[in-house]
Amino acid sequence: MSQDLGIDNDTLREIYTQVSRIHQVDRAIQAGLSSGKFQFTYWPLTGQEGIPAAIAPLVTNDDHMVTIYRGIHDQVAKGVPLKGLFAEALGRIDGVNKGKGGSPHISDPDSGSMLTTAIVGAGAPIANGIALASKMRGTDAVTIVNFGDGATSIGAVHEAMNLAGVWKLPVIFLCQNNQMGEYTRIPDYTASTDFASRAAGYGFRGVVLDGNDVVAFHKGMKEAIADARAGNGPVFVEARTIRLGPHAGVGDTNHLSKEDLAAAKETWPVPRTRKLLLDNGICTEDELAAIDAAAEAEVKEAIEWALGCEPTGVEEMLLDVYADPTVVPRRGQRDKRAAEEPFTGEKRELPMFQAIQDAQETALELDDSVIFLGEDIGESGGVFRCFQGLQEKYGERIRPTPIAEQAIMGAATGAAIMGMRPVAEIMFCDFMGVCMDQIANHTAKQRYMSGGRTHVPLTVRTVAGAGIGGFGAQHSQSTEAWLLHTPGLKVVYPSTPSEAKGLLLSCIFDDDPCVQYESMMLTYATSEEVPVGDYRIPIGVAKVKREGADISLITYGWQVMHCLNAAEELAKEGISAEVLDLRTLMPLDYDRIFASVEKTGRALVVHAATEFCGLGAEIACTLNDTLHGQLKAPATRFGAAYAPICFAKTIETEQIPHAGTIAARVREMLK
Amino acid sequence: MSTTLTIPKLQMSATEGTLIEWLVEDGAVVEEGQPIYSFETDKSVQDIEAPAAGKLTQKVAAGETYPVGTEIGEITPA
Numbered sequence: 001m002s003q004d005l006g007i008d009n010d011t012l013r014e015i016y017t018q019v020s021r022i023h024q025v026d027r028a029i030q031a032g033l034s035s036g037k038f039q040f041t042y043w044p045l046t047g048q049e050g051i052p053a054a055i056a057p058l059v060t061n062d063d064h065m066v067t068i069y070r071g072i073h074d075q076v077a078k079g080v081p082l083k084g085l086f087a088e089a090l091g092r093i094d095g096v097n098k099g100k101g102g103s104p105h106i107s108d109p110d111s112g113s114m115l116t117t118a119i120v121g122a123g124a125p126i127a128n129g130i131a132l133a134s135k136m137r138g139t140d141a142v143t144i145v146n147f148g149d150g151a152t153s154i155g156a157v158h159e160a161m162n163l164a165g166v167w168k169l170p171v172i173f174l175c176q177n178n179q180m181g182e183y184t185r186i187p188d189y190t191a192s193t194d195f196a197s198r199a200a201g202y203g204f205r206g207v208v209l210d211g212n213d214v215v216a217f218h219k220g221m222k223e224a225i226a227d228a229r230a231g232n233g234p235v236f237v238e239a240r241t242i243r244l245g246p247h248a249g250v251g252d253t254n255h256l257s258k259e260d261l262a263a264a265k266e267t268w269p270v271p272r273t274r275k276l277l278l279d280n281g282i283c284t285e286d287e288l289a290a291i292d293a294a295a296e297a298e299v300k301e302a303i304e305w306a307l308g309c310e311p312t313g314v315e316e317m318l319l320d321v322y323a324d325p326t327v328v329p330r331r332g333q334r335d336k337r338a339a340e341e342p343f344t345g346e347k348r349e350l351p352m353f354q355a356i357q358d359a360q361e362t363a364l365e366l367d368d369s370v371i372f373l374g375e376d377i378g379e380s381g382g383v384f385r386c387f388q389g390l391q392e393k394y395g396e397r398i399r400p401t402p403i404a405e406q407a408i409m410g411a412a413t414g415a416a417i418m419g420m421r422p423v424a425e426i427m428f429c430d431f432m433g434v435c436m437d438q439i440a441n442h443t444a445k446q447r448y449m450s451g452g453r454t455h456v457p458l459t460v461r462t463v464a465g466a467g468i469g470g471f472g473a474q475h476s477q478s479t480e481a482w483l484l485h486t487p488g489l490k491v492v493y494p495s496t497p498s499e500a501k502g503l504l505l506s507c508i509f510d511d512d513p514c515v516q517y518e519s520m521m522l523t524y525a526t527s528e529e530v531p532v533g534d535y536r537i538p539i540g541v542a543k544v545k546r547e548g549a550d551i552s553l554i555t556y557g558w559q560v561m562h563c564l565n566a567a568e569e570l571a572k573e574g575i576s577a578e579v580l581d582l583r584t585l586m587p588l589d590y591d592r593i594f595a596s597v598e599k600t601g602r603a604l605v606v607h608a609a610t611e612f613c614g615l616g617a618e619i620a621c622t623l624n625d626t627l628h629g630q631l632k633a634p635a636t637r638f639g640a641a642y643a644p645i646c647f648a649k650t651i652e653t654e655q656i657p658h659a660g661t662i663a664a665r666v667r668e669m670l671k
Numbered sequence: 672m673s674t675t676l677t678i679p680k681l682q683m684s685a686t687e688g689t690l691i692e693w694l695v696e697d698g699a700v701v702e703e704g705q706p707i708y709s710f711e712t713d714k715s716v717q718d719i720e721a722p723a724a725g726k727l728t729q730k731v732a733a734g735e736t737y738p739v740g741t742e743i744g745e746i747t748p749a
Contacts, residue, residue: 032682035722
C-alpha cells in the first residue's frame with residue numbers, strides 16, 4: 001500500500017491495466033478506421049479512459065451497467081470480451097450481439113453490460129428498472145448508468161432521477177462531463193454548469209469528482225457505490241473530464257483551440273496514470289511495459305479473430321425481432337394458430353374493468369416476477385379502477401409512479417430485461433407520445449439490437465378514450481398505428497370483458513413486449529360472464545363474431561360493436577355481413593382474415609384510428625394482392641376522417657365510423 | 672500480410688477527402704504510428720499515422736480529392 005495514494009497497489013495496477021486496455025482498443029480502432037481497414041461509426045472516448053478504469057475494481061459482473069454510444073471504454077472495463085466486441089463493431093455474426101447492434105448498441109449480460117443506447121439520456125430510465133429488479137430480488141447489486149454532460153439537458157434523465165430518488169433505487173447516475181454536448185460546448189447549451197447540484201433538486205446526493213485523476217475518482221466512486229449498495233438510494237456523480245477527440249470519427253477534436261487541447265492533454269489519464277504508478281514506485285517501467293504489451297497483444301488477437309468472422313448473413317434479418325419468427329408479417333403468410341378451447345369452467349359476471357383487475361390479480365398470484373407500474377395505481381385503486389385493493393394485498397409489487405411516462409416505460413423495460421414481467425399502465429394511449437422513445441427505440445428493439453441476448457417481456461395497458469365525447473383531441477385518439485409501424489411490439493385490442501382478461505394474461509406471460517389497448521367505450525358499459533382463474537386467449541387469433549355471406553367487416557376494439565350494429569341493420573335489407581374481430585393487431589391472423597374473405601368475396605376493414613396510413617389500408621392491400629381474382633369487389637378500409645378528434649360531440653360522432661356510416665359504405669360496395 | 676491504405680471516413684458525414692501530401696517517400700520504410708500523409712476532410716486537416724510497420728507503396732498522387740474507401744497505397748512488412 002502506498003501511503004500517499006491510499007489505494008492498495010494491486011488495485012492501482014488493475015486500474016492502470018484497464019486504462020491501458022482501453023487505450024489500446026481506442027488506438028487500434030482509430031488506426032483501423034484511418035487506414036480504411038475498418039468502416040464503422042466510432043465516437044472516440046479518448047480522454048475519458050480513467051473513469052471506467054477506476055470503477056472496474058469496485059464492481060463485479062453482478063453489478064449492471066448501461067451506457068451510450070460513446071461507451072467503448074465502459075464496455076472494455078466492464079469486461080465485455082474484446083473478440084466479441086470487435087466482431088460486433090465490424091457487423092459479424094460472432095459479435096456479442098450477432099452484429100445486429102453494432103458499435104452503438106453493444107450489450108453483454110454476462111459481464112453486466114445490459115444495454116447501450118444511441119439516444120442521448122435514454123439509458124437513465126432503463127437503469128432504474130434494472131436497479132429496481134436487483135432491489136426487489138433482495139440483492140445488493142448496483143446499476144451504473146453512464147451518459148455525457150449533453151444528456152443533462154434531456155427530459156428522460158430528469159424523469160429518471162426523480163423516480164430513482166423517490167424509490168431509493170441503487171443507481172449511480174454517472175455523468176461523464178467531457179465538456180461538449182456533441183459539437184456544442186457547455187456555456188452554449190446551459191446556464192447552469194454545475195450538474196451535480198441537480199441531484200439535490202430530486203432529493204439525493206450529487207458529487208463532483210475529477211474523472212482524470214484515477215485515485216480521487218476511485219475513492220469518490222467507492223463511497224458512492226457503497227452508499228447505493230447499502231440501500232441509501234441513488235447518487236449523482238459528475239466526473240469531470242475532457243474529450244480529446246471529435247464527436248464522431250478519429251483524431252483530435254477541432255472544437256478546442258491549440259492551447260486548450262495541449263492543456264487538456266496534460267491531464268490525459270493514459271500518460272498521467274502511468275506516470276503516477278512509476279513516480280510512486282508502484283510499478284517499474286518494465287512492469288508497465290509488460291501491462292501495455294499484454295493489452296496490445298490482447299487487442300491484436302481480438303481484431304485478427306474478428307476480421308476472420310463471417311459477416312452477419314441475410315438469413316438473420318427477421319430473426320430476433322420476436323421470440324417466434326412467424327410473428328413477423330410477411331407477404332404470402334398464412335400461419336394457422338389454434339384458437340382458445342371453449343371454456344367450460346366457473347364464470348362470473350364482470351364488467352370489463354373488473355375483468356382486467358381479475359387478470360392482474362391472477363398474474364400476481366401466478367408469478368412473483370409480475371409487478372405493476374403506473375400513475376395513481378396505489379391506494380386510489382387506479383384511475384380506471386383496475387387496482388382496487390391490490391396495493392394493500394401485494395405491497396411493493398404495485399408501484400404507483402410519478403406522472404412521468406418515460407420513467408415508467410424505462411423502469412418497466414429495465415426490469416423486463418432483468419427477467420421480471422412488469423406491466424405498465426400508460427393511462428391514455430395519447431400519452432404514448434411522451435414515452436415513444438422508450439417504447440419504439442428501446443422496448444421494441446432490444447431483442448434485435450442485442451442479437452437475442454436479452455429480451456423485454458413487459459406489457460403495457462393503455463386506454464383509448466374516444467367515442468364517449470368530452471375528452472378532447474389529446475385524450476381521444478386511436479394511436480395503435482404508431483406502434484404497429486415499430487417492429488418488435490405485439491398489440492392486442494379486446495372488445496369483450498373475457499377477451500380483455502384472456503389477452504392480458506397472455507400478454508403478461510409472453511416473452512415479447514405487448515401493448516393492450518382498452519376502449520373506454522367498453523370498459524364500464526360491457527359486462528358478461530368471465531372465466532374464473534388463469535384464462536388465456538392466444539395472441540394472434542381473430543374470431544368471427546357474426547357469420548355472414550356477402551361481406552366481411554374486419555374490425556377490432558369498440559368498432560366491433562358498431563360493426564355488429566351495422567350488420568344487424570344490413571340484415572334487415574337482406575345483406576349478410578360477417579364481423580371478424582381481429583382481437584390481436586400484431587401479429588395479424590391472416591389465416592382467419594383470408595378464410596372469411598374467401599367465403600364472402602368482399603372486405604371492409606373498419607377502425608376508429610385515422611383512415612390514412614392506418615391498419616385498414618395495410619389489410620385491404622394484402623387482401624387485394626393475395627386474393628386477386630377471387631374478390632367480387634376490391635377490399636377497402638374505413639377509418640376516422642383526417643382531423644384531430646373534435647371536442648364537439650356533433651363532429652366527434654361523425655368523424656369516426658359508426659353503425660350508420662359503416663352500413664352506408666357496405667351498401668355502396670354492394671351496388 | 673500487407674495492409675491496404677484507403678481513404679478513411681473520419682467524420683460521420685464524410686464522403687470524400689483530400690490527400691494533401693505524402694509525408695514519406697514512396698518506398699520508404701515506416702514505423703507503426705508514424706505520420707504518413709496529410710489529409711483534409713470537412714475543413715479539418717490532420718496527419719494520418721501508419722497502421723502498421725513496413726515498406727510504404729504509394730498508389731495515388733497527392734493534391735487530389737478521393738472518395739472514401741479509395742485505395743491509396745499499401746504497407747508491406749519490410
